Amino acid sequence: MDNNITSLPAAPHAATSHLMVNLSALCDNWQRLDSLSSNSCQTAAVVKANGYGLGMEAVSQALYHTGCRSFFVARLEEAISLNDAFTANEMFDAKIYVLDGIRKGDESAFHHYSFIPVCNDAAQIARAEDIGVKQGRPLTCVIHIDTAMSRLGLSVDEFARLAPTLASRASLSISYIMSHLACADDADHPLNHAQLARFRDVSDRYDIRQCLGNSGALFLGTDFHLDMTRPGLSLYGLAPDGSDQHLSSVFSWTTDILQIREVEAGTNVGYGGSYQTPHPMRLATVGTGYADGLLRHFAPHLTLHIAGKPCPIIGRISMDSCVIDVSHLSETELNQASQATILETSADAASLAAKTDTIAYEIMTNIGARVARHYHGGV
Amino acid sequence: MDNNITSLPAAPHAATSHLMVNLSALCDNWQRLDSLSSNSCQTAAVVKANGYGLGMEAVSQALYHTGCRSFFVARLEEAISLNDAFTANEMFDAKIYVLDGIRKGDESAFHHYSFIPVCNDAAQIARAEDIGVKQGRPLTCVIHIDTAMSRLGLSVDEFARLAPTLASRASLSISYIMSHLACADDADHPLNHAQLARFRDVSDRYDIRQCLGNSGALFLGTDFHLDMTRPGLSLYGLAPDGSDQHLSSVFSWTTDILQIREVEAGTNVGYGGSYQTPHPMRLATVGTGYADGLLRHFAPHLTLHIAGKPCPIIGRISMDSCVIDVSHLSETELNQASQATILETSADAASLAAKTDTIAYEIMTNIGARVARHYHGGV
Numbered sequence: 182m183d184n185n186i187t188s189l190p191a192a193p194h195a196a197t198s199h200l201m202v203n204l205s206a207l208c209d210n211w212q213r214l215d216s217l218s219s220n221s222c223q224t225a226a227v228v229k230a231n232g233y234g235l236g237m238e239a240v241s242q243a244l245y246h247t248g249c250r251s252f253f254v255a256r257l258e259e260a261i262s263l264n265d266a267f268t269a270n271e272m273f274d275a276k277i278y279v280l281d282g283i284r285k286g287d288e289s290a291f292h293h294y295s296f297i298p299v300c301n302d303a304a305q306i307a308r309a310e311d312i313g314v315k316q317g318r319p320l321t322c323v324i325h326i327d328t329a330m331s332r333l334g335l336s337v338d339e340f341a342r343l344a345p346t347l348a349s350r351a352s353l354s355i356s357y358i359m360s361h362l363a364c365a366d367d368a369d370h371p372l373n374h375a376q377l378a379r380f381r382d383v384s385d386r387y388d389i390r391q392c393l394g395n396s397g398a399l400f401l402g403t404d405f406h407l408d409m410t411r412p413g414l415s416l417y418g419l420a421p422d423g424s425d426q427h428l429s430s431v432f433s434w435t436t437d438i439l440q441i442r443e444v445e446a447g448t449n450v451g452y453g454g455s456y457q458t459p460h461p462m463r464l465a466t467v468g469t470g471y472a473d474g475l476l477r478h479f480a481p482h483l484t485l486h487i488a489g490k491p492c493p494i495i496g497r498i499s500m501d502s503c504v505i506d507v508s509h510l511s512e513t514e515l516n517q518a519s520q521a522t523i524l525e526t527s528a529d530a531a532s533l534a535a536k537t538d539t540i541a542y543e544i545m546t547n548i549g550a551r552v553a554r555h556y557h558g559g560v
Numbered sequence: 561m562d563n564n565i566t567s568l569p570a571a572p573h574a575a576t577s578h579l580m581v582n583l584s585a586l587c588d589n590w591q592r593l594d595s596l597s598s599n600s601c602q603t604a605a606v607v608k609a610n611g612y613g614l615g616m617e618a619v620s621q622a623l624y625h626t627g628c629r630s631f632f633v634a635r636l637e638e639a640i641s642l643n644d645a646f647t648a649n650e651m652f653d654a655k656i657y658v659l660d661g662i663r664k665g666d667e668s669a670f671h672h673y674s675f676i677p678v679c680n681d682a683a684q685i686a687r688a689e690d691i692g693v694k695q696g697r698p699l700t701c702v703i704h705i706d707t708a709m710s711r712l713g714l715s716v717d718e719f720a721r722l723a724p725t726l727a728s729r730a731s732l733s734i735s736y737i738m739s740h741l742a743c744a745d746d747a748d749h750p751l752n753h754a755q756l757a758r759f760r761d762v763s764d765r766y767d768i769r770q771c772l773g774n775s776g777a778l779f780l781g782t783d784f785h786l787d788m789t790r791p792g793l794s795l796y797g798l799a800p801d802g803s804d805q806h807l808s809s810v811f812s813w814t815t816d817i818l819q820i821r822e823v824e825a826g827t828n829v830g831y832g833g834s835y836q837t838p839h840p841m842r843l844a845t846v847g848t849g850y851a852d853g854l855l856r857h858f859a860p861h862l863t864l865h866i867a868g869k870p871c872p873i874i875g876r877i878s879m880d881s882c883v884i885d886v887s888h889l890s891e892t893e894l895n896q897a898s899q900a901t902i903l904e905t906s907a908d909a910a911s912l913a914a915k916t917d918t919i920a921y922e923i924m925t926n927i928g929a930r931v932a933r934h935y936h937g938g939v
Contacts (some may be wrong), residue, residue, distance in 0.1 A: 195635060195637040195640070195663075195666065195669070196635065196637060196761070197635060197660065228563075229851075229879070229880060230851035230879055230880065230928075230930070231851075231929065233868040234851075244666075245861065249599075251718060253880075255574065255880040256574060256576060256847075256880070256930060257574035258574040258575060258930065261574070266830065280880070281576065281818065281847065281880075284576075284816075285618075287574065290574070294576070299618060301818070301819055302819055309643075309675050312606075327821075329827075329828045329833075330829070330830060330831075331820075331821060331823055331827055331828065331829040331830070331843055331845075331875075331883060332829075332830065332845050332878065332881060332883055333818060333819055333845055333881070336821065353700035363828055363830065363831050363832065363833055364831070364832060364833050367832075370833060372828065378859070389566050414606075417790060437663075439660065439663070439680070440680055440681055440711075440712055442710060442715065443704075444710055447740055448708075448710055449708045449709070449710065449751065450709070450711075450741050451709060451710070451711065451742065452709075453661070453745075453746075453748060454708075454742055454751050458710075464710055464773055466711050466712055468660065470637075471921070471922045471925065471926070472608075472609035472610075472613075472921075472922075472925035472926070474926070476918075476922065476926075477918050477919070477922055478917065478918065484695060484863075499711060500608070500609055500634075500921055500922075500925060501634040501635070501659070501660075502634075502711060502712070504710060504711055536898075538857065539855075539856050539857065540856070542850070542851075543850045543855065543856055546850065546851035547850070547851070547853070547855075547926055547928070549609075549925075549926075550610065550929055551609070551635060551637065551638070
C-alpha cells in the first residue's frame with residue numbers, strides 16, 4: 182500500500198455503467214399526479230425495490246422536498262434504510278408505510294420506529310394491538326383488504342367479520358383501509374370497477390379513510406382516488422398502460438466505451454461462437470453486461486446509441502460487458518464519444534419491455550448494484 | 561421515535577428472501593479445481609459481479625482461508641471493496657486482478673492500491689508504465705490478448721508488434737499474459753484448440769507466465785491450464801457445460817411464506833386477471849418477486865417446494881412477491897413450514913437457466929440486493 186496519494190477516486194467514477202436520474206422530472210411527475218386528485222386526497226409515493234431501481238433514498242428525499250409525506254416500501258429493511266435517510270436530513274414528519282406488515286419477529290422494530298404497518302391478516306392486526314398496548318398509545322396502522330389479487334390482505338369476509346370491533350380497539354389507530362387493483366393498467370377491464378365496488382361495499386360503512394389507487398388508478402378517474410393515492414411507476418415517468426399522461430422522463434442509462442477495435446470478416450464475437458462478422462467491422466466494447474441488468478435476451482431487441490446513431494448489440498451479452506457495432510460511425514464521432522446510451526428515456530424502458538415480453542418495472546428494478554446512480558435537478 | 565428499545569433487529573432478519581451460501585462446499589470446489597492442474601499451476605478465483613451474486617467479500621475470504629491468493633474482479637470499484645475486506649482481515653498477501661484494466665482517470669487508484677491491472681490495449685499499457693515511473697518501481701500487470709472474443713484485449717497483431725519491447729520496459733513487471741476462451745463450455749468446439757494455438761503462438765516466445773483457463777478450460781485437459789487457471793462458475797458448484805465434475809452445491813435460495821389463504825373457484829390471482837382458479841384452492845404468498853431476481857418469465861418454468869412437495873407459481877410474479885399453489889399440502893405441513901424453496905442446489909439454477917433459454921451465471925448475478933445472504937461452513 183502506497184500512502185503518498187491521499188485523495189482516492191470516488192466509487193462512482195470507477196463505474197462503467199450509469200443511471201442518470203432527473204429529480205426535477207420526478208418531482209414534476211409527483212406534482213402532476215397530485216394535481217389529478219382533489220385537494221382532500223393525499224398523494225403518497227411508492228419507493229420500494231430501491232425506488233424502482235433509481236435509488237430509494239435520493240428519490241424519497243427529492244419527493245419530500247416537493248411536498249410528499251407518505252412513502253410506501255415493501256420490506257421492514259427498506260423502511261429502516263429510508264428512515265435513516267429521512268432522520269439524517271431532519272425530515273421527521275415523513276410517514277413510512279410497510280406493505281409486508283408486522284411479521285413475526287418484527288415487533289420490536291415496529292415498537293422502536295414510527296413505521297405504519299399495512300396489516301394483511303388477523304395475526305398482523307393482533308401484533309399491532311400488542312405493540313399499541315405495550316407502548317401505551319394506539320399504534321397507527323393500515324388494514325389491507327384483498328379484492329382480487331389473492332396476494333396479501335384480509336379477504337372481504339374476514340374484514341367484514343373483524344371490522345365491527347376494529348374501530349373500537351383502543352390500542353389501534355387505523356389511518357386507512359386499503360386495497361390493490363389487479364388490472365389498473367387496462368382502463369376497460371371490468372375488474373377495476375368490480376374491485377372498487379367490493380372495496381367500498383365493505384369499507385364505506387366505517388368512518389375510516391380509504392386508499393386504493395396505484396399509478397394506473399390515478400388515470401381511471403376520480404372515483405378511484407378516494408382519500409389517498411399511491412403512485413409508483415408514474416412517478417418515474419411511465420403510465421402503466423403506456424399512454425401519454427404528460428409525465429416527464431426521469432432516467433436514462435448510459436455505459437462507458439471500454440475499447441474500440443477493427444476486425445476482419447469472419448471474426449468471432451462473444452461467447453459460443455454464435456456470431457461471425459460478415460464483413461470487416463469496427464466494434465466497441467461497453468461496460469454493461471447481464472450482471473448489471475442488461476439481460477442476455479435483450480440483445481436482438483435493444484439498440485444502443487452513440488452520437489444519436491443506432492449501434493446494435495453484436496454476439497452474446499457477457500457478464501460485465503457487451504459488444505456493439507460502430508462500423509458506421511465516423512472517426513470524429515468515435516473520438517468524441519466516451520459513452521453509449523442504453524436507454525435514453527423512461528419510455529425506452531417501456532419500449533424494451535414490450536419487445537421482450539415483460540414490463541418496465543422489471544427492467545428498472547433489475548438494474549444492478551454496480552450501475553452508478555447519478556442525480557441531478559430537484560426542487 | 562421511541563428509545564425504550566435499544567437492541568434493534570439485524571437487517572437480515574427482516575428479509576423475506578434468503579440465499580444460503582455453503583462456504584465449505586465453495587472451498588471444497590476450489591480444492592477440487594486446484595487439484596486438476598499441476599502443482600506449478602496456480603488456481604485463482606473469479607469473484608466479480610458480487611461473487612457471482614453470492615457475496616464477493618464472504619466468498620473471497622473463505623477462498624483465501626483455503627489457500628487461494630489471486631482474485632479476479634471486473635471493475636475498479638469491486639477491487640476497492642474487496643481490498644477493504646481483505647485489509648480488515650489482515651489478508652495482506654491476496655492479489656486483486658482488475659479485468660477492466662487502468663481506465664482514464666483510474667491512475668491514482670492504481671498508484672495507491674496494489675491492484676494488478678489487466679491491460680487491454682496500448683493506452684492501458686502506457687498508463688501502467690506511467691504509474692511504474694511515478695512510483696519508482698515496476699507496476700505489476702497482466703497483458704490481455706484477444707484470441708476470439710473480440711471483447712477486450714490487444715489483438716494478436718498488436719501484441720506481436722508491442723511484445724519485443726514490453727519485456728524490457730523497466731517500469732512494467734508483466735506477471736502473466738492472458739486470453740479468454742469463447743467456447744470452453746463445449747469441449748468439442750474447434751475454437752478451443754484454435755484459441756490455445758493462437759495464444760501460444762504469440763506468447764510462447766516470451767519468458768512470461770501464461771493464463772488462459774476459465775472454469776470450462778479446467779475440464780478441457782492440462783494443455784489448457786498453463787501457469788494459472790481462473791475458475792468462476794465452477795467454484796459456485798456448476799460446470800459450464802452442465803456435466804458432473806464432482807463439484808458440490810454451494811447455494812440454495814429460499815423465501816418466507818407471507819400469507820396463506822383459501823380461495824373459491826373463479827378467483828383472480830395476481831396482476832392482469834390472467835389467472836382464475838379452476839377450483840377452490842389454498843394459496844401461499846411468498847416474499848420474493850421480480851425485483852429480487854425472480855423474473856416474470858420464470859413463472860411457468862419454476863416450481864417452488866414446501867416440505868419437499870412441488871408448489872407451482874400461480875398467476876404473474878409481482879415485484880415483491882409471488883403466489884404458489886399449496887392446495888395439496890397437509891395442514892401439518894403448512895403449519896410447520898415458514899419458507900418455500902426456490903432453488904435447492906446450484907444445479908437447480910442451471911436447470912432453470914436451461915428452461916428459460918439463459919445461463920446460470922445470469923440467474924445468479926441477478927439475485928437482488930434485498931435477498932439476504934446467509935453464510936455457513938468455511939475452513
